[in-house]
Amino acid sequence: MLKKRIIPCLDIKDGTTVKGVNFEDLINAGNPIKLAKKYEKDGADELVFLDITATIEKRKTFVELVKDIAKELSIPFTVGGGISSIEDVRKLLEAGADKISINSSAVKNPQLIKDLSNEFGSQCVVVAIDTKLVDGIDWVHIKGGREITNYKTIDWAKKAEELGAGEILLTSMDGDGTKKGFDLRVTKLVSENVNLPIIASGGAGNTKDFEDVFSQTKATGALAASIFHFGEISISELKQQLKQQKISIR
Numbered sequence: 001m002l003k004k005r006i007i008p009c010l011d012i013k014d015g016t017t018v019k020g021v022n023f024e025d026l027i028n029a030g031n032p033i034k035l036a037k038k039y040e041k042d043g044a045d046e047l048v049f050l051d052i053t054a055t056i057e058k059r060k061t062f063v064e065l066v067k068d069i070a071k072e073l074s075i076p077f078t079v080g081g082g083i084s085s086i087e088d089v090r091k092l093l094e095a096g097a098d099k100i101s102i103n104s105s106a107v108k109n110p111q112l113i114k115d116l117s118n119e120f121g122s123q124c125v126v127v128a129i130d131t132k133l134v135d136g137i138d139w140v141h142i143k144g145g146r147e148i149t150n151y152k153t154i155d156w157a158k159k160a161e162e163l164g165a166g167e168i169l170l171t172s173m174d175g176d177g178t179k180k181g182f183d184l185r186v187t188k189l190v191s192e193n194v195n196l197p198i199i200a201s202g203g204a205g206n207t208k209d210f211e212d213v214f215s216q217t218k219a220t221g222a223l224a225a226s227i228f229h230f231g232e233i234s235i236s237e238l239k240q241q242l243k244q245q246k247i248s249i250r
Contacts, residue, residue: 003250004214004242005045005221006235007199008228010035011052012081015065017229018052032065033072035229040075042235045250047073048169048223050101050128051081052144063095070096078126078169084112086119093120101169103128104142107149107156110163117164125167126199127160129153131186132173138186145173153186154193161194168198169223175203177226182213191218199223207233207241214247 010017010032017032036047049069051062066079079092080101089100106113106127116125130141131153138153151159157168170190172183182200191198197220200213204224213222227233242249 002197002220003248004219005199005250006043006210006238007046007048007221007223008035008039008044008235009048009050009201009223009225010229011050011225012062012065013052015062033068036069036077037072039228039235040073043239044075044235046075046098046221047077048101049077049079051079063091066092066095066097080126080128084109086115089116089120089124093124099124099126099167101126101128103130106160107140107142107151110159113160113163113165117166122164122166125165126169127157127165127167128169128171129156129160129190130171130173131183133186138189141173154189157190157194161196165196168194168196169201170198170219171223172202176201178203179205179227181205181209182217182219182222184212184216187213187219188217197221205232207238210238210242211245211247214242215245 076098078099079097084105140149140151140156175183187200199221200219201223
């Protein structure tokens with residue numbers, strides 16, 4: 001069984017880490033490189049950096065920032081935002097990223113998942129899914145959550161797996177930034193219906209939330225932002241408490 005991973009997420013806007021609620025009302029959360037170094041020291045298993053406005057503003061993820069991050073980190077990190085081609089990915093991997101995350105571009109062009117998997121290997125292709133419950137159905141959203149798609153979340157997760165994704169980053173838009181706990185229902189649904197590692201995201205507020213998502217779903221990773229950025233939980237303390245609950249943690 002895969003050991004569970006604790007993954008801080010740094011949403012990047014204009015070179016600064018930001019955090020919001022339900023994908024809105026962003027506030028400054030600090031320097032991304034300083035935060036990354038702090039998290040590595042505190043025991044983070046991986047990091048995720050998302051250039052959250054790259055798709056909307058039709059920009060490419062900051063390759064230079066990725067280079068700077070890679071110089072400072074020894075743990076794996078994933079980069080996402082505005083990635084739409086093999087060339088984009090090549091630049092990011094050459095800059096030092098271990099994995100890339102695609103969302104809007106994959107929905108618009110599902111063949112991209114297969115192309116990237118064939119070119120670089122599925123292990124570095126993370127498909128990020130932003131999901132929101134609308135009229136009782138989980139729907140995939142794109143463009144930073146601004147646009148609903150025609151894909152039901154479970155159907156898109158299965159399709160991503162078929163096309164060669166190596167991992168799914170599943171973010172509950174309803175839970176994002178609320179600190180009311182991970183969306184166990186949708187995480188359980190997706191993690192039990194695909195054979196990929198699932199990173200649960202959106203809603204972490206305390207240690208119990210991590211315990212619940214690992215014990216009640218098949219998620220292999222749990223991602224959080226604000227509770228780490230603002231010092232509400234330390235990663236080392238979180239891991240210690242999870243081990244006390246007999247959860248197999250890295």
